[in-house]
Each structure stands twice: as structure tokens, then as C-alpha cells.
Amino acid sequence: MTVTILAIESSCDETSASVCMDGKIRSNIIAGQKVHEQFGGVVPELASRAHMQNIIPVADKALKDANCELQTVDAIAFTQSPGLIGSLLVGSQFAKSLAQSLNKPLIAVHHMQAHVLANLIDNPKPNFPFLCLTVSGGHTQIVLCESPIKMKVIGETIDDAAGEAFDKSAKLLGLPYPGGPLIDKYAKDGNADRFKFPEPHIPGLNFSFSGLKTSILYFLQNAGKSNLYKEEFNATEEEKQGFIQNNLADICASIQHRIVTILLNKLKKAAIETGIADICLAGGVSANSGLRKAFEEAGKKYQWRTFIPAFEYCTDNAGMIAITGYYKYLAGEFTDLSVTASARADW
Ligand code: KG4
Ligand code: ZN
Secondary structure, eight states: OOOEEEEEEOSSSOEEEEEEETTEEEEEEEEOOGGGGGGTSOOHHHHHHHHHHHHHHHHHHHHHHTTOOGGGOOEEEEEEESSOHHHHHHHHHHHHHHHHHHTOOEEEEEHHHHHHHGGGSSSSOOOSSEEEEEEOSSOEEEEEEEETTEEEEEEEBSSOOHHHHHHHHHHHTTOOSSOHHHHHHHHTTSOTTSSOOOOOOOSTTOBOOHHHHHHHHHHHHTTTOSSTTSSOOOOOHHHHHHHHHHHHHHHHHHHHHHHHHHHHHHHHHHHHHHTOOEEEEESGGGGOHHHHHHHHHHHHHHTOEEEOOOGGGTSSOHHHHHHHHHHHHHTTOOBOTTOOOOSSOOO
16 A cells, blocks of 8 residues: 655745655655845745745645645645744644645654655665764754654754855855855855865864854955954955955855865764764755765765765755655654644754
8 A cells, every 4th residue: 555645844935845655755846935035034924925825836736746636645744843933834734724624644744854864765775873964054963863753963053054154154255145055156166275264163063153154254354464364454345345356266165165174074073973874964055065075075085875865855845844754654653633833843
């Protein structure tokens, strides 16, 4: 008997639906929201409204593309937490109503656990236990995954997420939101050793990125003059812009290099401490070409088996909610219809 899951994701600014049959993703429809671009970040109220508009057409298309009749679905999975509360409420209420009207079980999914399990969508799959570095706009975590339903966070950021570090750095350079992909693009032609941004010394497996942002701020205020990372020389706006323009590729490459080394050094430490050699990436920042390259190189050097989900399963998507829903279905982990969405979530 085939197990068919219909999954809904609406935690931030992507409305997505996916159909999964026996652990294989049959469709993964994602509707982005252009409306936020002009504001330089996601506007929660606008995100909720866009989800309201998109959710039914997106779910319809996911069913259609999978060649699936709604009545044949065995369970409805949805992102219950964490995320923007208004956005989560739209998806969760839609999922609850569907489950009730179809009289099918409901499965609540933790968005960050789903990012990790995106690594179980395609082959080859990692063996348990594995480690996953999840890097997104809102989170940076090292997760120890013992089974599809048992995982724990063993390291995380104490301030900004890696994606925020990219986006905030890009903003300081005058680049539009989200600036992460642009830093990646310009970094390709740059010299990563040209500017040395400091690496924070944070104990254990935790990360910190806020110091990097401050050092970039001072660095730009100094416009390439001596004592780069201290508040010493206040360049005029013209000097600053000229400096950025003439050195954009090297600045981007140096920033990207620092973010990547912060991430990789902690991941290496986690691999040594746990003795685990099946290691995954997840989250939107895993699209970064510098991170992917450094991750694969570390894999070769330290004899890890490395895994990165296909790009459409790295950024926010319902495919990862569907695969998580599938494993929860097999484990009999259902939730009742009184469940509510939650902006924050424990593991
Ligand atoms: O996982 P995601 O799609 O959304 C959540 O935050 O949940 O991640 C989005 C983040 C943004 O900060 C974006 O700038 C970053 O991922 N990002 C990148 C790249 N592509 C996306 N950062 C650096 N290089 C990229 N190529
Ligand atoms: Zn996400």
C-alpha cells in the first residue's frame, strides 16, 4: 500500500506544497513573494496576506503535478514551528481544515528538523547517525541526527545566523536584499586573502557572526586606510563608495571566506568530537558556492561522506516537510486538531 503525504510549508515568505509517495517527492511547488524586495527584508503582515492568496492554488498544483486525487492522501503534514506566526497560522489552519474535512491524520513538522531531513529525499542518503550543518537566513545549527524522529542541536549561533551575516554584510556594501547570493556572485572574481576579517573565539560548537558585521562596518568607514578594523578613520561617503566600487570582488571574497571558515571550523570540531563521518549541509546558505567547495574539500581531507540536498530542497520548500511527514507517519507521530502554530520551538 502506498503512503501518500500532502505537505504544506508557510513559515516565512515562501508558500509551498508537496506530495510525497512512499518517501519519493512527486511534486514540490514553491510560490515566492516578490512584494518584500522593495522593503529590504520580509514584512510579516504582507507575508501572511500573500500566503492567503497563494495557498490553495499552490496545493492544487502540487496535487495535479503529482497526479494525485485529494481523497487518496493518507495524511496532511504542515510546518507548525518555528517561523513568522502570521505565516505559520495560514498554513496550519489550512492543513487542519483539510485533515478534518478528509478525516485524515494530521502531522505537525518542525521546520528546522525538516531542513535536516531534506538530505533523505534523494539518493545516496546518509547513514544514521549523521551530522548536519543547517545554515539559513534565520538559523545556524549543527544537528546530530540519530534517526528521522530523533535529533538534537549540538551547536548554534549565539547571535546572527549565517544567512543574516551574508545579508547584513551585503547591506553595508549597498547591495539589495537578500544580498547573500550577490556576495557569492562577486566573490567568484575576488581574492579571498586580500582582507583579513577576524575570526571570533566562541567556546564549544556555537557560532557568532555579530562581530564580523561590526568589523566590516569599521573596515568600510576606514575605506582601506590603515588599522582596518578599528574605529579610527572616518572616510567621507564618497571615499567609502569609491573604495567599495574599486574593490567589491575582493571584499566579497574575503567576507565569504571568513563566514565559510567560521562554519567549517566548527563542523570539523563536531566531527572530531562525535566521531561521525556522514556529514550533511542544509538550508538556503548551502547554495553558497564557497561553502559547497570548502565542504567538499573538507570531506576529501577528513574522509567524510558528504551530502547536500538538491537546490530546490535547500531553500524553504514543502518537499522537506513531506519527507519528514512521511517518516513521522511511519513512526505513528500524529497530532490532534487542537494543535496551534508556534513562532519559537524547542527540540
Ligand atoms: O533557508 P532559506 O531559504 O530561508 C530561511 O531563512 O529559512 O535561507 C535564506 C538565506 C538568505 O539569508 C540568503 O541570503 C541566503 O540564504 N543565501 C545565500 C545564497 N543563497 C541564499 N547566501 C550566500 N550565498 C548564496 N549563494
Ligand atoms: Zn528555512
